Amino acid sequence: MLFILATTEVHKLPATILSRCQKFDFKRIDPESIAKHLEYVANCEGFTIEDEAAILIARIADGALRDALSLLDQCASRNKHIDAKLVSNVAGITERTYLFELADAINTKNTASALKMIDALHNSSCDMERLCTELINHFRNLMIAKTVKKFEELIICTEDEHQRISAQSETFTLETILYCLDVLENTTGNLKRGMNKRVETEMAMVRLCSPKLEESNKALLSRLSKLEATIQSGNLPSEPKIVVEDKTRETVAEMKASDIKPEAKLQQSSADRTETHGEEKMIPFTAWSEVLMKLNDYNKPLVGMLTGSMAFQRGEMIVISSNNPALDALIRQMSHRDSLSNAIFEVTGKKFRLSMMKNGAQQQTSVTKDPLDNLIKKASQTDVQLNVE
Known part of the structure; x- marks a missing residue:
């Protein structure tokens, strides 16, 4: 038998x-x-x-x-x-468009849009546990498309979905995909033990759209990968410009030239000549584009930060002008400073010192101030008539 x-x-x-x-x-x-x-x-x-x-x-x-x-x-x-x-x-x-829309909302950190879609799916009698399982499969497909060149054999879907998965995987970092999978896996276990599946699913969407709420290593890696991608692209938000109204300067400008002492006029004209003389020595650095192309071979993050910048030559110094507020701190780092100096040397064959161009407010404070400014300002505040001879 x-x-x-x-x-x-x-x-x-x-x-x-x-x-x-x-x-x-x-x-x-x-x-x-x-x-x-x-x-x-x-x-x-x-x-x-x-x-x-x-x-x-x-x-x-x-x-x-x-x-x-x-x-x-x-x-x-x-x-x-x-x-x-x-x-x-x-x-x-078919009709799995909502998975792509939820993934886009998570990627753009649009919590309101994600919660609205969860509400619509819940009202249409969609099971939250099944939805979580489908999201896990969807992010698994994104992970495969992100890591495998010919991923079509490993993902079961139509040809149109293959193209949509490939396009959406390019908008995600691998660390973010793994973080989403980790949160969804934990949510699936909580759904089996929890009393309200909708609330548990909504909590998962909030965590996915706000990684800063999580303290796990995968959440930190997801945030770091986003920061690295932003730095490499060079699209950092610029600091708001603060305009300070200098009423003292306006008061002096309104005064007649004959009311100022000859010594003050001589001192002011000397300062103007100093500024003009410094500007004459500042000439455009014509090889700047070639330097950036050479620098791109071994320091792409720095090239991204230098996007839109200009360079000027003043003697043996290269002065860099940029609206990126983070560039100054990056140039101060020895590794980035040396790589930029080496790129300039390879293009020009000369060694130059590096400097960042100061903004207009800093240049203005370096000019010698008129000694009568404080006296005129105090007199105007106390309503005392002051005749300057």
Whole structure:
């Protein structure tokens, strides 16, 4: 007498049984073999099936021929000509646009949009546990598309969804995808134990849209990857410019030139000549674009920060002008400073010192102030008439 045991969990069988049995492992059938068999069955049964539809059924079956035949039978009961669209409708893998919209809301940190979509899905009788499982599969597809060149064989979906998954994966960083998978996996476990599945799902959306609420390592890696991408692109938000109204300067400007002492006039004209003399020595550095191209070979983050900048030559010094507020701190770092100096040397063959151009407010304070300014200011505040001779 022979006993045949079939199981998918062979690790649960006790050693006393395994030692008395011959073990035969059945592997999954590859999609190409299943597709050929489905075409053979279709010819025998008198209906037609397209090659794309046969491959799609084989991928959905995931190596199980019985499941493939069952899905084929359901498709044949609706139409004698089976195409990929019919298979998608029967298998229920169409109308999954909400998964892409939820992923976009998470990527853009739009909590309000994500919660509105959860509310709409809940009102349409969507099971929150099933939704969480579908989101896990969706982010798994994004992870595969992000890490594998030819990912179409590993993702079961239509050709249009392949293109949408590929495009959406480019907008995510790998760290963010892994962080989303980790949060969704924990949420799936909480849904089975929690009382209100909708609240648990909404809490997950808030955490996904606000990684700063999490203190886990994956949340920190997700935030760091976003920061690195922003630095490399050079699209840092600029600091707001503060305009300070200098009423003292306006008061002096309104005074007649004859009311100022000759010594003050001489001192002011000397300062003007100093500024003009400094500007004459400042000439545009014409090789700046070539320097940035050379620098891009070994320091791309610094090139991103230098986007839109200009350079001037003043003697043996290169003065950099940029509206990026973070560039000054980056140039002070020895590694970035040395790489920029080496790029300039490779292009020009000369060694230059580096400096950042000061803004207008700093240049204005460096000019020698008129000694009468404070006296005139105090006199105007006390309503005392002061005649300057």
